Amino acid sequence: xxxxxKLLPTKKIAIIDIWTxxxxxxxxxxxxxxxxxxxxxxxxQEINDIIHWEIWDIEGVCETIExxxxxxxxxxEINPKDIIINIPTQSIISEINKINYKxxxxxxxxxxxxxxxxxxxxxxxxxxxxxxxIQEKTWYQDIDMKLIVSSITKIxxxxxxxxxxxxxxxxxxxxxxxxxxxxxxxxxxxQTIWTYLNKNIVSIVPLEFSIPKLAEYTSxxxxxxxxxxxWNTKTTIIIQKSxxxxxxxxxxxxxxxxxxxxxxxxxxxxxxxxxxLDDNKNYVEEKKAFFELWKEWFLIALSxxxxxxxxxYKLFISWGWNNSFMKEYLENISLASEWxxxxxxxxxxxxxxxxxxxxxxxxxxxxxKTNINLLSQVICAKEIISMKKDPVREILKKVIKRIEK
Numbered sequence: 154x155x156x157x158x159k160l161l162p163t164k165k166i167a168i169i170d171i172w173t174x175x176x177x178x179x180x181x182x183x184x185x186x187x188x189x190x191x192x193x194x195x196x197x198q199e200i201n202d203i204i205h206w207e208i209w210d211i212e213g214v215c216e217t218i219e220x221x222x223x224x225x226x227x228x229x230e231i232n233p234k235d236i237i238i239n240i241p242t243q244s245i246i247s248e249i250n251k252i253n254y255k256x257x258x259x260x261x262x263x264x265x266x267x268x269x270x271x272x273x274x275x276x277x278x279x280x281x282x283x284x285x286x287i288q289e290k291t292w293y294q295d296i297d298m299k300l301i302v303s304s305i306t307k308i309x310x311x312x313x314x315x316x317x318x319x320x321x322x323x324x325x326x327x328x329x330x331x332x333x334x335x336x337x338x339x340x341x342x343x344q345t346i347w348t349y350l351n352k353n354i355v356s357i358v359p360l361e362f363s364i365p366k367l368a369e370y371t372s373x374x375x376x377x378x379x380x381x382x383x384w385n386t387k388t389t390i391i392i393q394k395s396x397x398x399x400x401x402x403x404x405x406x407x408x409x410x411x412x413x414x415x416x417x418x419x420x421x422x423x424x425x426x427x428x429x430l431d432d433n434k435n436y437v438e439e440k441k442a443f444f445e446l447w448k449e450w451f452l453i454a455l456s457x458x459x460x461x462x463x464x465x466y467k468l469f470i471s472w473g474w475n476n477s478f479m480k481e482y483l484e485n486i487s488l489a490s491e492w493x494x495x496x497x498x499x500x501x502x503x504x505x506x507x508x509x510x511x512x513x514x515x516x517x518x519x520x521x522k523t524n525i526n527l528l529s530q531v532i533c534a535k536e537i538i539s540m541k542k543d544p545v546r547e548i549l550k551k552v553i554k555r556i557e558k
Contacts, residue, residue: 306331
């Protein structure tokens with residue numbers, strides 16, 4: 154079985170969102186052209202189920218997922234066989250490549266047969282380059298890794314960006330690809346979950362791939378944006394330029410570190426600190442001290458991703474708690490830094506209300522700020538169900554099947 158996205162025979166799918174503290178589940182249905190969330194449930198994890206963003210107790214995680222899935226299925230009166238799932242791990246390995254392809258007959262229109270040939274050649278080259286680069290950086294060989302996402306992020310024909318190259322002429326085609334791998338040991342954990350649930354896992358969707366989907370179907374679709382996802386033990390930073398993911402990075406600092414700073418100066422227990430954290434009047438000095446530390450790591454991570462490139466100044470932020478103090482601090486970061494280049498002096502924070510443009514999402518539960526990551530996976534699920542409408546994705550899916558054989 155392939156874990157790469159594939160067309161589903163059904164129009165119903167469950168999304169499993171695994172995080173340190175909770176498992177969240179959404180049941181989705183496409184019916185009469187509409188795509189809706191028809192069921193939702195969440196269940197708290199045991200404290201030792203996931204440690205440092207890695208699954209520690211696989212049996213405990215499986216039990217939590219099963220419980221949340223049963224409740225969501227009862228809520229919707231639908232029990233899908235097919236699911237997509239994320240994987241909590243630090244070991245996400247990605248490579249982005251830009252491949253140039255020169256057509257033999259620049260005057261003929263590109264048809265499905267030629268598009269299949271182009272994508273096949275480009276993806277083969279891209280995968281070989283990715284595997285070689287990963288082996289040099291991590292020592293993982295081909296047999297030690299599993300490809301979980303393969304995506305074409307940008308297509309240009311004679312330097313003009315297009316979404317669908319069919320029926321174009323011209324000579325030079327440039328295709329950017331994103332391939333994401335996980336170590337075989339992490340893939341085996343997903344197989345354990347698959348067996349335990351007796352479900353058909355059709356796709357593993359890591360956060361780094363799904364979060365930019367939040368912008369793809371809004372007015373941000375072709376913008377330059379930095380996605381900042383802030384959670385208990387890590388901050389994920391994803392860069393989108395001209396509507397395409399160009400890279401991502403992760404810094405292992407966030408709420409856990411803030412709570413540690415607060416607890417060192419206060420006698421409060423962790424549970425009470427978390428309850429008070431959203432009130433901007435609490436722990437003002439500690440929050441400021443933490444932000445200065447976080448900001449330094451954040452700017453270094455951006456410089457690692459972009460090198461000499463200009464930094465996007467628009468920020469889309471998702472996070473586990475309110476953390477409104479972060480918005481205030483981020484808006485006041487000076488971009489005049491030795492680390493980065495910017496055309497603006499300050500960041501512009503994108504309001505989450507832009508998600509209201511996702512008209513097909515009629516369930517307001519997932520528009521809550523704590524459910525943004527699950528919403529991004531719901532968007533991926535919609536793409537999986539509707540894949541036949543996109544010839545590029547459909548052909549890429551077939552190409553990956555051929556490569557995997």
